[in-house]
Amino acid sequence: MRQRLIVTGAVVTALTLTVPASAADAGPSPGAPGAGDSYYPDYGNGGYDASHYDLRLKYQPKTDELTGTATVLAKATQDLSRFNLDFALDVQEVRVGGRKAEAKATGAHELEVTPAEPIADGEQFSVVVRYKDVPSEVEVDGFTSWQRTPDGAVAANEPESAWWWFPSNDHPSDKATYDVSVAVPKGYKSISNGDIVSEEPAGKGWVRTAWRSDKPQATYLATLAVGKFDVTKGRTDSGIPVINAYSRELGAEDGSARASIERTAEITDWLQSVFGTYPFSSVGGYVPASDAHFALETQTRPFYGNTRFKEGTDVSVVVHELAHQWYGDSVSVAKWRDIWLNEGFASYASWLWSEKEDEGTAQEIADEVYDSHPADDEFWTVAPADPGAKNQFHDAVYDRGALALQALRNKIGDKPFFKILKGWPAQHEGGNARVEDFEKYAEKVSGKKLGALFDTWLRTSAKPTDPAFGATSRAGKGKSAPPESWEEIQAVHGAHRHH
Template structure:
């Protein structure tokens, strides 16, 4: 992940302390240019909640030209004279409730929209934006989230990627449903989130694919890939459709990529036994020829950079990204500082997979990682519950975050621990949450005080030493409740199934 832009405290204060004039009875006023996120205060927008995005796109892979019409359905949360969208391509025109609106830009990714008439608090409204551009040529703060490939392009990035292909209220706290319709030349395919509901001719030499995400989805988790793909289809044992796609441009990594992703159905079935019922209507993944080495949990269809498979199969990364479908996608962060709720759990899921496969228990992996970082290392200074924007994707968020879960497992015992892992995503399905809420939930389920444990592992920089990890996979006096196998664990907790 790229180095993040650090925003000054003065900017944070200016964006978070602004009070709409309408609150003081002064009539309609502009919505805030950001939601006031503690790491990225100018991401997202104030004054409205988006409920649905309809994206009708046409993309030419040879030139990287994208033309689009985005329809955003939303509800005003204040009396609005003006509102912002996050977007960086060229805008041709904007209509609000069918009437042409005034448009201006502010900064690198802010589109100001002034409707012909103010919007009343509680009013449902529609915004239609017509736009075009060459995404790979657009940079914001020296960076582009659009990845050009030999046969097309890919939109996948965190914490931002939407700006390069559709206008949005770009923050995880404002989820919406999506319809994504993409026209590409014949011989090419488009890959996106959710279900492929139809394919149809789109004029001479073009074909249009229509994708639908019917469950709430954050904006950065929407993805688009266009290229020459081989697509495989199957189903999990629980009946979930699996769609995987592989670029035909892959070289030596093609076999290892397929050997990894084609275990998606098996892994999803297993994860249902750990985290509960799969929260979406489809699952899968795709591997384009981007030359990227990272993967991303784009909802229902994770992105995997082909470099991940240069040295052979990498089933662990598939487990990690699929675990995110529960922890990160279905239950998303409310603030980017809560990133541990995504990465700590996905990392621990890969440790559990290792334990299930007989390749090292989670405790053994935790011990190994613990021993690999000496006291005083920067690793122990990063606080996973609030790592700061410069350390949002630091290894400590992943590995120290996973060690926190092993410490929780040791404290509560397996019975309560796995009850927590399954109950949390069910309780917050389709929504957003904070780290503090998880701590309270774990205390409620286990009946144990846990603030000190989480404070040690998530909220304190260890100076000059490092916290004591402790051993064993069950709390004292609770060893008899530990299942003897993963099959017994699923039987004890009841693997949910789709029908």
């Protein structure tokens, strides 16, 4: 990881007979070229908060040429002489407040912008960036998050993907709303987040689709796909619009992909019984012919690599990515070290689905995971509460993270446990949170001291010794089945609804 110097502005000390000059006397200063994240010091930027991205794009699949005009609405959080955007494509022009601004690339993904006049602390301002490039030819540190496909391209990756299609303040702590308007050749379709606002001709041989995300969204959760998609539409029983899309190039994976993702409506309604009201205005998923081996919880419209379905249906991954809409999307990490709040909970959701489907209780799955990793396994050396940048997506963050939740469930019982699962995303909806925030919340709701439990399962670099897991549990000394039926859980915690 490249280290960047974080510039916070000059500190001026005046030697006078009265008092030293204050920092304000130094005048406007540059915003930091990083958000202060210990895992990724040069991701995101300081000095402003973005509130809205308006992206007007045109994409030619045959040449992979992307043309864009991005309008970023933001508010200064200091007196700014200049500021940075995260972006890797070739920029043609930048305007701030309608006036031409100086812009230059100062790193692999840093665009330094100097406005014609300084921006005052608290001032609302706009930034217009015009750009044109071939994203597949642009690499940062030897990699790209732009995936070419036989029928187009996809922007979907974590923790970075925005650099290849729009300029941004690329850190989850600065969430914003989005309007994404994409022109593509007739016969192709564009897929993005949120709701379809309009579809109309855009000149000879082109069609433009406008998408809107009206709830706060982290930059890495914004997605763009262009290809020859079949689009299906419907609604959940609770009235949420569902938009799914499948590349016509999926081949043998087409059936298993559709059989999995077409259960999105059913799964979303069930997840509302576990996590509370669905936090967005639409839901769905899409499968491009990308040959990617991963899936990603891109907000309202998860991305699924088609190789996920090579061996048949995979409903579990759909449950996982939809669970992220509450844990990860609506409530996002404050820093990337808080990734357990995303992955541990989404993984546990798939265990709960298995329990609900009578395919193995969460406790039985936990026993299998616990036994499958001996004490000397590297798995136990990764601490989910702060795994480190290199281990951010380690299996331990997912599975040991889910074990921590089963340990919490065993400790406090089902009623307070499911009250926590539903109350947490409601309390922090649309915002960001830390692992420590969740721990305090769990203690408050349960009325129990849980510091030792969380330290054992989230911070200790050793296999926990707990009779409630593994062979001992199966021998009858621990819990092997949930104390309540799913019907009882749903009755206690209320029916879901859509707003």
